[in-house]
Amino acid sequence: MTSITDPGTSDRFTKAMEEIHSQHLKALGKIVDMTSELCQTHKQSVKSAQDVCIKKCKDDKMLFETIESFKKDFEHKSKILKDKLLAISEVMSEIEQKEMKKEEIIHKIEKLKEEQAKRREAIETQNKANKKRLKNLQKARHIFQDNLGVEIRAIMGKSEFSRGEKLQFVFRNINHSELNSAYIVTMGINAEGAYQIVSSDPALQCLPNLEKRLQETNNLIAFLANIRKEFIALARQ
Template identity: 60%
Template sequence: MPSITDPNLSDRFTSAMEEIHNKHLKAYADIIDTTAELSHNHREFLKSALEACLKKCKDDEKLFETIQEYKRDLEQKKKALKETRDTLSEMMSEVQEKEMQKEDIIQKIQNLKEQQMKREEFIESQNRANKDRLRNLQKARLVFQNHLGLEIRTIMDKTQLVKGEKLQFVFRSISLSDQDSPYVITMGIKEDGSYQIVSSDPVLECLPLLESRLQETNNLPAFLANVRKEFISKARP
């Protein structure tokens, strides 16, 4: 062991202390360098993280704006779709209404056709009936004109009661004192084909009864014969 009185001891101690001090300084410098590097790296990390966060925020804002735009676009599309559905519903209602109107028109046309057919059948029936009446008139004309001096005239009656073509049956050889004195009955045919007595000259009180019988029997010769009898009864009391 060196002696404390060794003159080199102090130098060696100082050298050892300086060496230790240098080591400490070097270690401290290493620590400072490491700390500085770590601090720099931390700052760079924070800067990078901040930039990433800012970029993320901007991206999120853009994404949010895009989402909001999509939402607005979706709302507009929903509104347009609803309007389209409403319009389509109105159009369908109009189509259904027109279909109903079409069916109603078709039904009315069918009813008109049926009415027209019935009217034609009625007219044909009336024509046949009028032909029968015309034959009866012809027969009555021959019988009364040839044997009883009956004259048949066609006249136009414009009275308010009856309008149209009428027939006048002029009887003669009724009055014994005046064989040429005319006794007249005027009649026509209604729309339903029945006979209608318009007037008689002179007036016969029983004429409504005779007309009623004519409507029931449709026998014109018998009616004219009864009218002649009534004229004779009135002219020859």
Template identity: 65%
Template sequence: MTSITDPKMSDMFANAMREIHNKHLKAHEEIIDTTVELCQSHRQFVKSALDTSLKKCKEDEMLFETIQTFKKDLQHKNTSLKEKQHAISEVISEVQQKEMQKDILIRKIEKLKEEHAKRRDLIKSQNKANKDRLRNLQKARLVFQDHLGLEIRTIQGKTQLVKGEKLQFVFRHINPADQDSAYVVTMGLKEDGSYQIVSSDPSLECLPDLEKRLQETNNLQAFLANVRKEFISQARC
């Protein structure tokens, strides 16, 4: 067994310790290098994660802003839609009212057409009656004017009660003492085509009764004959 006091042994031990120390030092350096690499890798990972997180945060903020913009746009569209629906409802209501007014106008027009047709028939009837009365007047004129000295005058009514064209029947040969003395009855036509006695000169108390009989019989010749008789009766009193 070699003694520890052997110088060779001491060198061998020193060399062995140096090798062990170098191995440990190398291992330590490797650990340090590995740690540095891990630290750098960790820093890069943290930096990458931080960048990714910041990017994701910005993207989330943009997404949130986009969502808020969409919400506001949706609210605006909903408000606009409600306004349009209200406007449509008003238009529909207005159209319905116009349809009702249209129906009312159509009914009024139909009623006016019916009234116009009735008025037209009435005018035709009145024109026919007026033509008949004109023929009666012409016959009466021939009878009374040629044989009894009757004069027929056309006058224009000027008062509120007597408007339009009127006829005056002037009777002569009534008073034996004065054959040229004039006895006058004035008459016209009402809106319905019936005769209207306006006045007589001199006044006859029975004139309303004679007018009523004329309305009933529509016999103008008989009316004039009766008026003449009343004038003669009054002149002889």
């Protein structure tokens, strides 16, 4: 066993300690280098992650802005679509109202056509009846004017009641004391196409009954004969 007092022992111990210290320093250096490398790698990783996060945040922000823009555009287009649907609904309602008015107008036109056809038929019927009455008047004229001296005058009525063309039948040779005295009855045709007595001079109380009988029979000759009889009876009173 080497003595501690041996000078070589101290040197060897010192050398051994230095070697241990050197080894420790090398190991520590490796640890420091490794730690530095790890720190650098960590920094790079953190920076890379930070860049990724920043990019992700920017992308997300752009995405949210795009979504918000799409949302506003969708709301705007939805409002436009709603307004257009409302306008279409109003147009359809207007079209329906016009169709209803069209049907109503067509119905009125058809009704007017029917009424016009009825009026035309009534006018034709009245014209036929008037021709028949005119023929009766002409016949009566020949009988009374040529044979009995009855004068027939065409006049235009001035009052509201007697407006339109009328005929006056002027009877003479009624009163034997005054053969030239005129006895007059004025008549025409009303809106219904029937004979209408306007007046008589002198007035005859039985005139309404004679008018009614004339409208029932359309026998003008018999009516004028009865009028002449009534004038003669009146003149004898």
